[in-house]
Amino acid sequence: MKKILFASTALVATAGVAAADLTWSGSGRLGVVYTQNASQDTVLDHRFRLTVNGVTETDSGVKFEGRIRWQADDGGANANGAQATGGAGAAGFAVSTGGFRVDVGHVSDVFDSGDVVSWGGNGVGYTGFLDQAANFSGFQKRGFGNGAPDTQTIKALYSINDFTVNASFSLNDTTIVGADENWQIGAGYNFGAHRVGAMYGDDKLAGAQWAIGADGSFGDFSYTALVGDNDVVNDTMFGVSGAYAVSAAGTVTGFVSSGGGAGLDTSYGIGYAHSLGGGVTLATGVGSNSAGNTVADAGVTFSF
Secondary structure, eight states, rough: OEEEOOOHHHHHHHHHHHHEEEEEEEEEEEEEEEESSSSEEEEEEEEEEEEEEEEEEEEOOOEEEEEEEEEOOOOOOOGGTOSOOOEEOOOOOEETTTEEEEEEESSOOHHHHHHSOSSSSSBBBBTBBBBTTTTOSSSOOSSSSSSOOOOOOOEEEEEEETTTEEEEEEOOOOSTTOOEEEEEEEEEEEEETEEEEEEEETTTTEEEEEEEEEEEEEETTEEEEEEEEETTTTOOOEEEEEEEOOSEEEEEEEEEOOOSTOOOOEEEEEEEEEETTTTTEEEEEEEOOOTSSSSEEEEEEOOO
8 A cells, every 4th residue: 555645835724634644545356257157157357446545634633534446347247358347436535533433425334334243254266256145135235436326325433442333324326226215223342352243224125124243263263154134035144254374374265155035045165365475365266156056266366
C-alpha cells in the first residue's frame, strides 16, 4: 500500500483540521477457473481493483473519511473471459470518534459488513469461489464497490470493550425490481481469540432474515460457523469452514455449506494458498457447488 500525503496551504488554513491523508491501495488476480456444465467450462479469470481512501481529522479527534473503488473483471464463462466489465462504484463516507462510527452512502449494511458475524468464513480457491455461505439462498446483503448496487445506506456502529452493536437502514433501490426500504441490526461479543454474533433484518425481498455466527482460532487453526434463515427459502441453512497453517507460508482451507431449499446439494470444497511474500500468493481449490457441479480454480493474487 502506498500513501500520498497532502498538506497544502489551503488545508493548513482550514480551521479545525489537524491532519489529512489520501491512500491508494489495490489488488489484482489472474488464473484459470473451471465450472462443470457451464457454457464454457474453462476460462481465463482476471480482476484489477483500485481503491482511493481520503481521511482527515479535526483538532477534537473526529475523523472524516471518503472512499471510492474502481474495478475491472473478465466477462465470465458465457464470454470465455472476454467482454470485460469495469468502472467505479459510488462513493462511501464515514464519521467516527472513539468507539462510535457512522457510514453513509454506498457502504456495507449489517449483513455484509462483517462487523459482528463472518459471513463467508474461509473460502477456497484463489478467487474464493465457494465458502460457508454457498447454500445461503434468499438473503439480502448490500456491499461496497464496483458491481454492487449503488444503494444509499446508513450504518451506525458502537464498540465498547469486547462488545459491538450495529444497525443499518437502506433506502429503496429502484434498480432492483420489488426492492424497498429495509433495516438490519446486529450484535457481537469477543472473548479472547473467539467471537459470537447475531444479525436480524426485515426486507421486502427477503422478508425477515437472521443469522448467528461464531469464529475464532486455536493456535494455527482458525474456524467459522454460520446458521441462518429467511422468509424466501424458509429452510435453515448451515455452514462451517476452517483454515490450518501448515507452514509459515502455506495454509489449507476447507468448508461445508448445507440447506438453502429443496433440490440444492450440499456444497463443500478444499483449497491451498502459498504466500510468496510481497503481497503475492499462489492458490488453488476444488469443490462441489449447490447444483452438484464440480468447480475449481488456480492462480495468483497480489496486493499493493
